Amino acid sequence: MSKTKLKDFADALPTFWKSSVLAQVGTSNIKVLKMNGQSYPAETHDYTEALVVLDGKMFLSVNGEPVEVAEGEMYLMRAEVPHAVEPGSHGTLMIIDPVMD
Template sequence: MNTVNIAREALALPSSWQSKIIGKAGGANVKVLRMDASSYPSEVHDFVEALLVLEGHMNLDIDGQIVCVQAGEVFMVPAGQPHAVAAGSCGTLVIVDQ
């Protein structure tokens, strides 16, 4: 069994919004990234994506509605749902995807 210090992994990333796979679970990627208050463009996936905010908050744009995801909360983005991150989001984010 391995442990990963997620905060340390996030701080070691060369830039914000650049994710790093820190492991796999049940075939899914577990990634970490730093949010730096800038926005991230819309994207859509053919799989469910879990967005877990560990520290800070994320302003998630779903169909023009901003959902503020706080530290300790996870947002499950349905497959096929376009989503973007609005400006002002900062902190550490864990992503679970395929």
């Protein structure tokens, strides 16, 4: 068993908005990334993902509707739903999504 400080892991990442796989649990990836206030373009996935704000705040546009995810909150992004990250999103984000072969 191992212990990881998620914020320290994210702070060591060289690039904002580029997630890094911290671990795999079963058929899921645990990813962490840094948000720096910039927007991230709209995307869709063919899988559901969990977006967990570890610190800071994330502003999303989900199907064109604003969604705010605060520190300590999780947003479950359903498969095939268009979503974008809006400006002002900052802090540390953990993403849980399926391992892709």
